[in-house]
Amino acid sequence: MSGRTNLMKERLVRSGRTVVSETTVGQIDLQKLRDKIKMTVLQMDSETLSKKHDPIVKQKITDVVMETIQEECKQYPIILREKIHKKAGEIIEEVLGYGPIEALRKDPEVTEIMINGSGKGNVWYEKHGRLEQADVYFPDEQSIRDLIEKIVSPLGRRCDESSPYVDARLPDGSRVHAIIPPLALKGATVTIRKHSKLLSIEEQIALGTFTEKEIELLKAFIKARLNIFISGGTGTGKTTALNTLSSFIPDDERIITIEDSAELKLEQPHVVSLEARPANMEGKGEVTIRELVRNALRMRPTRIVVGECRAGETLDMLQAMNTGHEGSLSTGHANSPKDMLLRLETMVLMGFDMPISAIRQQIAAALDIIIQYQRFKDGSRKLVSITEVLGYENGEIKVADILVYDENKKMYKATGHVPKVIEKIQRKGIPMPKWLKEMMK
Numbered sequence: 001m002s003g004r005t006n007l008m009k010e011r012l013v014r015s016g017r018t019v020v021s022e023t024t025v026g027q028i029d030l031q032k033l034r035d036k037i038k039m040t041v042l043q044m045d046s047e048t049l050s051k052k053h054d055p056i057v058k059q060k061i062t063d064v065v066m067e068t069i070q071e072e073c074k075q076y077p078i079i080l081r082e083k084i085h086k087k088a089g090e091i092i093e094e095v096l097g098y099g100p101i102e103a104l105r106k107d108p109e110v111t112e113i114m115i116n117g118s119g120k121g122n123v124w125y126e127k128h129g130r131l132e133q134a135d136v137y138f139p140d141e142q143s144i145r146d147l148i149e150k151i152v153s154p155l156g157r158r159c160d161e162s163s164p165y166v167d168a169r170l171p172d173g174s175r176v177h178a179i180i181p182p183l184a185l186k187g188a189t190v191t192i193r194k195h196s197k198l199l200s201i202e203e204q205i206a207l208g209t210f211t212e213k214e215i216e217l218l219k220a221f222i223k224a225r226l227n228i229f230i231s232g233g234t235g236t237g238k239t240t241a242l243n244t245l246s247s248f249i250p251d252d253e254r255i256i257t258i259e260d261s262a263e264l265k266l267e268q269p270h271v272v273s274l275e276a277r278p279a280n281m282e283g284k285g286e287v288t289i290r291e292l293v294r295n296a297l298r299m300r301p302t303r304i305v306v307g308e309c310r311a312g313e314t315l316d317m318l319q320a321m322n323t324g325h326e327g328s329l330s331t332g333h334a335n336s337p338k339d340m341l342l343r344l345e346t347m348v349l350m351g352f353d354m355p356i357s358a359i360r361q362q363i364a365a366a367l368d369i370i371i372q373y374q375r376f377k378d379g380s381r382k383l384v385s386i387t388e389v390l391g392y393e394n395g396e397i398k399v400a401d402i403l404v405y406d407e408n409k410k411m412y413k414a415t416g417h418v419p420k421v422i423e424k425i426q427r428k429g430i431p432m433p434k435w436l437k438e439m440m441k
Contacts, residue, residue, distance in 0.1 A: 030087060033072065037091050040068045052096050062092055099147055100136040101192075105174075111194055111235070117187030118144060126235075129379015144188040148178045156280045167278065169261050170195075198243045198265055209237065210383040213412060214403060216433040217386065218371070222248035224425040225303075225327030227366055231340035232373030237381040238331040239263050239307065241373055245329055246305055253327075256296040258289060259307035272299065289313045290351070293320065306330040312351020314344055315359075321366035337370040337387040341397050357395060364392035368421055370399070376407075388419045 041049070044061065051057040069088045073081045093102045104110050104125050112126040118141050123134040138144045148159050152168050159166040165179040173195030180188045199207070201215060221228060222245055230245070232238045243264050249255055256272045257264050264273070274296065279286040289306065290313035296304050297320055304320055306313070308331050321328050332347075334340035341363060348359045372385040384405040390398040400417045414435065425432060 030091075033069070033084065033088060034091050034095075036068070036072060037065055037088065037095055040065050041095050058096055061096060062089075065092055098150070099143065100138055101134075101147075104134060104136070105192070105194070108197070111196055113190075113192040113194070115144060115147075115188075115190040117141075117184075117189060129375065129381075141187050144190065145180070148180070148188060148190060151176055152178070157278070158281050173261065173263060175261055195263065196240075198240050198263070201244060201247075204240070204244065207380065209381055211412060213433065213435060214383055214386065217403070217436065218245060219248050220425055220430050220432060221369055221421070222327065223250070223430045224421065224428050226368035226421055226424070227321040227326060228329050228369045228371060229340060229344075229367055230329070230331040230371045230373065231334045231337060232331070233333060233335055233375060235381075236373040236375045238373055241371065241383070242305065242307065242329060242331055245371075249303060249327070253302035254300060255303050255305060256299055256301040257305045257307070258292045258296060260289060260310075261307075264305065264307065266305075272296075272301075290316055293317055296320075297325075301325060302327070304328045308332065309344070309347060311347055314347040314350075315352055315354075315362070318344075318348070318362050318366040322362065335374075337372055337385065337399055337401075340370055340372075341389075341399070360395070360397050361392045364389060364397045388417070388421060390420060 041061065044064070048057060048061065052061060066085075066088065069085070073084050094100065098105055101113050101115070101123060104113050104123075107127075110125045110127050114124040115138065116122040116124065118138045120137045121133060123136055123138070124131055125134055126132075138147070148166070151170065152159055152166055155168055157166050157168055159178050159180060161180075161182075164181070164183045165177070168176045168178075170176060170192070175193045175195075177191045178188065199209075204210060205212065205215075228245060230238050230241050232241075243266070246255070246257075246264065246266050249266075249268060251268050251270070253268070254270045254272070255266060255268060256274065257266065258274045258276075260276050262273060262275045266273075274292045276289050276292060277285060277287040289308075289310070293304070293306065293313045293316040297316075302325075304317070304325055305328065306317055309317055310332075317328070317330055332340055332343055334343045344363050345356065345359050348354065348362070367389040370387045370389065371383060372387065373381060374384045375381050382405055385401050386403045387399050387401050390400055392398070401415045402417055402419055403412050403414055405412050419436075422432065422436070
């Protein structure tokens, strides 16, 4: 008899029914609960809903919904009420948050979330530098479209057939890219790159990103007002590196930061932060990085820090470095210092028709140091080389490594090259690292 009873319970659970004796809330009742919560939220005024990501407003909305659910719970046996309350809390998070991926979005160790369409197996995330398949999913195409709409509509953006892809930023600083059919062949696709916590120098040393030896050298470079470019692939830690280097800038300097999406956290007292703006739904109102660089030059900067050079603004940045704004910093996507130089050439050509020789001379005159970052198979991110730009000779930009990371020996090695910039550091009376002094003997 008990076997038959258990079989019946199992069938009821599989069919989505609530089974009190198993303390199982069935999918049918959960869907009713979900619909009730959605209806309660939708009936709230638009002003409140526009601020739903504010913790205080979110709590108020939650309180109102839970009060409504309290009445709903009375129809269930006491044994199930605690479970229904818990489920209601999860559903509220989905409705007010980002649906099935809300838990991933809240996980501080998840750095990127990828939605490759609806159905099981189509949500992936990056954690500790490794890609993992999530056990959550979006049931249909519309649920992903709803998520995209939830993200972009408060920003005055859209993603539809006439504009089938969009870039946006969440209130917490996370970057979002969405693309829909007909461009995305397997359905709406969303990539969320979370706004990660910028690590302190101590935390980076503990993680093996670099050692005290490299930091000592980089501090001297910053104080000597050398122009520095940080190079690396996607997710190698360039923004964290830029923030670290910028933190060495003295407090008595006027720093202007320019970013596509504000991420830098400088603590100096004299910082002006500028952020680019995409076009609105009518295709108007765009403000580019290049326009901001030009504005920054009129704002009496001591140094200019550009989050990333991608196109025509590169020449403006190089000219700024060449015309009295020494000690400026920026980053770019490349896999080696030499690749970075080629990328800079290409980016200048994207905005100007200039002879390659003229571009190379501009780059060689502007840059002093290229710092290369790399991401390894185990997910770790490291500074892998510090390279000096020596100048322009015989149609080429000459470079020489100062320090390189030996992956086999898991240590940094000085190449023996004595940097030319040492003269500049000595002239300014800036203390040099001891290991560099010994190398010069």
